[in-house]
Amino acid sequence: MSELNEIMNPIKENICLPEFLVYERPDTLTEQEFHYCPGCGHSTVHKLLMEVVSEMGIVGDTIGVAPVGCSVFAYHYLGVDMQQAAHGRACAVATGIKRVMPEKIVFTYQGDGDLAAIGTAETVHAANRGENLLVIFINNGIYGMTSGQMAPTSLEGMVTTTSPYGRDVLTQGYPLKISELLAHLPGVYYVTRQAVNTAGNVRKTKKALQRGLEYQKKNLGFCLVEVVSNCPSNLKMTPLESNEFVANQMIPFYPLGDIKVPEVK
Amino acid sequence: MGDVKFMKGNEALSEAMIRAGCDAYFGYPITPQSEVLEYLAREATKRTGMVVLQAESEVSAINMIYGAAGCGKRVMTTSSSPGISLMQEGLSYIASAELPCLVANINRGGPGLGTIQPAQGDYFQSVKGGGHGDYHLVVLAPCSVQEMVDYVKLGFELADKYRTPVMILADGAIGQMMEKVELFPQMERVVTDYPWATTGRPAGKDRRYITSLHIQPEKMEEINHTLQAKYKVMQETEVRYQALHLDDAEYLMTGFGLAARICIKAMELGRAKGYKIGMIRPQTLFPFPTKIYAEVAPRIKGILDVEMNAGQMIEDVRLSVEGKTRVEFFGRMGGMIPSPDEILENFEKYFIKGS
Amino acid sequence: MAKVQGEVIIDLEKCKGCELCIIACPEETLAIANIINKKGYRYAIKAQDNCTGCANCALVCPDAVITVYRKVEKAPKQAV
Amino acid sequence: MLQEAIFSGFGGQGVLTMGMLLGYAGVIEDKEVTWMPSYGPEMRGGTANCIAIVSDSLISSPIISTFDSAVTLNQPSIEKFEYKVKVGGNIFYDSSNTINPPTREDINIYACPVSEEAIKLRNSKVLNMIMLGAFIEVTKVVKMETLLKALEQVLPERYHKLIPLNKQAIEIGMGLVRK
Structure with a gap:
């Protein structure tokens, strides 16, 4: 505990007892502090994923694949065995892992550039082969790592550094709904779109991640959890404003909820 | 003694892969090496339980290799020139992450889509790195179907020993031709518990x-030093070559793979005419057998380098001899194969008639 | 009625002051500090002692710096 | 013993198979063998050819410019390879449908009416086996029995009933050049 923490956090000894603990940082996250900008949804999803892995007791059975993009360093934070993949190739790398270690739980963690632009082929084909993977897709509609260029998922009219007059769909194409696209494939078992802009949505996202991993445990096929997220720095907004952007602009175009749900038997 | 069979180069390579206890193959069909995936699809899984998967592209295949190699498995892919170009990104990552794997390039004529006929135009992209950054692959150059088999075993051994990608650089002719071949017996598929492999975080230990x-340049430089040190050890200990008639040679012919075998015939024809020709055939193109060329150079009148390209290995030959002897070139390109007669004619043109 | 007492502990040195927790808190327990931590962020602090331990703040906290406790005491039965 | 041969003809005449069978037989007799097809677009229509080398010692180049023997099953093949036969070497051609037969005087020319003989056997597909019979009778590269063993190896079980026919074809071929 640092000095600041000691001074500012007087601990109520009658409440702060292990039996009354309702939330703490999951031990599956490493000690490393997130490099993400304040308010970034990436870290929220990292945290949720590690909560689920911890709760399911699969830390030793899980292998993750980090993408290229803002979350390239995911392996510094997620306390499971990880591989860092070339840009867009996470689903291929994950296929390689899963095929030789089918008993393990394998996930990829990818942004919209990695998954829906440069890695579209890898994503579509892994999905179509019905690879038993959980693909976590963070859609914030913009390129974060390279600072604010247009993503395939950027909204129509959205101003980015490479669409300075707003995305013109006639020349720059339409925002890509990758989840809907993949949901059509027979190898795909579960597709859902969630968000992390409110506490309620965070809860639902966690549940979705849990479902994805549980389906994988049963080898039911390809699972995709899309998380509509924010990018305060590149949207040039405060974190709160960026979450409002998510609620008012992103979610209307990328509606939340399950897109492909397994039939209940 | 193992089984003796009459086999196609590509099939022998595939059979060797199965017998070497390979855990997984990921690949994409391309002429002239499509038999590999076909053979494995037919034989491998049912015999050893090996994973065989047809990827959607070479880009994907090499990244599947990355993933599986990262789990400490014995893995291999094959392709031909345009496909290998697509794999260069992945190979750079694999070299940097120090993962062991084996890649075979059944070289065809290029550039571009080129032809489906045999060529050796991928020497540069094989031995000089190929992808971005400072790295090398160990490059083995078979000249026969037998060596296609032997180098699969050797390739896996070197890959494991140095945690490095190894490439077998053959060509369409070696892939397609049939020869007598002795196969080594089936090896066990071994599960090796590498400390670096991502196989699920061990209890009580940190994740791998x-x-x-490595965003810090200091760290990245350190990684580079590690790689370079490894390459230096390879240059000292892993050089392999075949030498013929070096004792009385006044001239040398040199080449690798199929071109070298044709040279041997040309050398025989030349010796029958009284020319004292010797021969050096590098079996490892990286590490390159620099020393033997340097040693022979001062006492010979010239070297004819023969390749199925515009002259690529010749650069390494010239660097090796350091100007101490003449090095001339003869090559055919784009899928054309030089004949022994042509080679001898060129030898005579440079060293007999012209001298 | 049961008495609910909550408590949040924020790792102030790791807080990036994104304020998501402040908005997420239904009780308006949290506020942003006027001073900065070592990272240079104005961090979130507890401004009121009315936490119920609902953990919304911790759920939305991207940096996982909030720990939450919740103590539920059954109120002793009182004579009517 | 070293026999460097080229087998050439139209695609579909089974010229690649002739060389390949020779290779299998060579291995059975513990000889060194190499078989190199000319593949690719050439395989479709036009001429197809393959080089087969059988030797008692290690074979250097699988690619050669001149041959001990050329087996030519069509006119273009004769034109292409007659002058690549070494002095004293052999050329075999299908005399049933050749307009311009080989003319060199420094090589042995074997005119074999293999198409006619195949028709007599009511199976045009065995034309190559007849020619192969002629080839081994002259060159003595492998024994006929070995060739039949090779056939057994190569042919899937369900085609083994065709082996007697092939044997007959080989014998006819041998007879053609014995006369």
Whole structure:
């Protein structure tokens, strides 16, 4: 505990007892502090994923694949065995892992550039082969790592550094709904779109991640959890404003909820 | 003694892969090496339980290799020139992350889509790195179907020993031709518990990760030093070559793979005419057998380098001899194969008639 | 009625002051500090002692710096 | 013993198979063998050819410019390879449908009416086996029995009933050049 923490956090000894603990940082996250900008949804999803892995007791059975993009360093934070993949190739790398270690739980963690632009082929084909993977897709509609260029998922009219007059769909194409696209494939078992802009949505996202991993445990096929997220720095907004952007602009175009749900038997 | 069979180069390579206890193959069909995936699809899984998967592209295949190699498995892919070009990104990552794997390039004529006929135009992209950054692959150059088999075993051994990608650089002719071949017996598929492999975080220990990203330049330089040190050891200990008639040679012919075998015939024809020709055939193109060329150079009148390209290995030959002897070139390109007669004619043109 | 007492502990040195927790808190327990931590962020602090331990703040906290406790005491039965 | 041969003809005449069978037989007799097809677009229509080398010692180049023997099953093949036969070497051609037969005087020319003989056997597909019979009778590269063993190896079980026919074809071929 640092000095600041000691001074500012007087601990109520009658409440702060292990039996009354309702939330703490999951031990599956490493000690490393997130490099993400304040308010970034990436870290929220990292945290949720590690909560689920911890709760399911699969830390030793899980292998993750980090993408290229803002979350390239995911392996510094997620306390499971990880591989860092070339840009867009996470689903291929994950296929390689899963095929030789089918008993393990394998996930990829990818942004919209990695998954829906440069890695579209890898994503579509892994999905179509019905690879038993959980693909976590963070859609914030913009390129974060390279600072604010247009993503395939950027909204129509959205101003980015490479669409300075707003995305013109006639020349720059339409925002890509990758989840809907993949949901059509027979190898795909579960597709859902969630968000992390409110506490309620965070809860639902966690549940979705849990479902994805549980389906994988049963080898039911390809699972995709899309998380509509924010990018305060590149949207040039405060974190709160960026979450409002998510609620008012992103979610209307990328509606939340399950897109492909397994039939209940 | 193992089984003796009459086999196609590509099939022998595939059979060797199965017998070497390979855990997984990921690949994409391309002429002239499509038999590999076909053979494995037919034989491998049912015999050893090996994973065989047809990827959607070479880009994907090499990244599947990355993933599986990262789990400490014995893995291999094959392709031909345009496909190998697509794999260069992945190979750079694999070299940097220090993962062991084996890649075979059944070289065809290029550039571009080129032809489906045999060529050796991928020497540069094989031995000089190929992808981005400072790295090398160990490059083995078979000249016969037998060596296609032998180098699969050797390739896996070197890959494991140095945690490095190894490439078998053959060509369409070696892939397609049939020869007598002795196969080594089936090896066990071994599960090796590498401390670096991502197989699920061991209880009570820290998680492992495989990456080629080191954002601190100091750290990245350190990684580079590690790689370079490894390459230096290879240059000292892993050089392999075949030499013929070096004792009385006044001239040398040199080449690798199929071109070298044709040279041997040309050398025989030349010796029958009284020319004292010797021969050096590098079996490892990286590490390159620099020393033997340097040793022979001062006492010979010239070297004819023969390749099925515009002259690529010749650069390494010239660097090796350091100007101490003449090095001339004869090559055919784009899928054309030089004949022994042509080679001898060129030898005579440079060293007999012209001298 | 049961008495609910909550408590949040924020790792102030790791807080990036994104304020998501402040908005997420239904009780308006949290506020942003006027001073900065070592990272240079104005961090979130507890401004009121009315936390119920609902953990919304911790759920939305991207940096996982909030720990939450919740103590539920059954109120002793009182004579009517 | 070293026999460097080229087998050439139209695609579909089974010229690649002739060389390949020779290779299998060579291995059975513990000889060194190499078989190199000319593949690719050439395989479709036009001429197809393959080089087969059988030797008692290690074979250097699988690619050669001149041959001990050329087996030519069509006119273009004769034109292409007659002058690549070494002095004293052999050329075999299908005399049933050749307009311009080989003319060199420094090589042995074997005119074999293999198409006619195949028709007599009511199976045009065995034309190559007849020619192969002629080839081994002259060159003595492998024994006929070995060739039949090779056939057994190569042919899937369900085609083994065709082996007697092939044997007959080989014998006819041998007879053609014995006369």
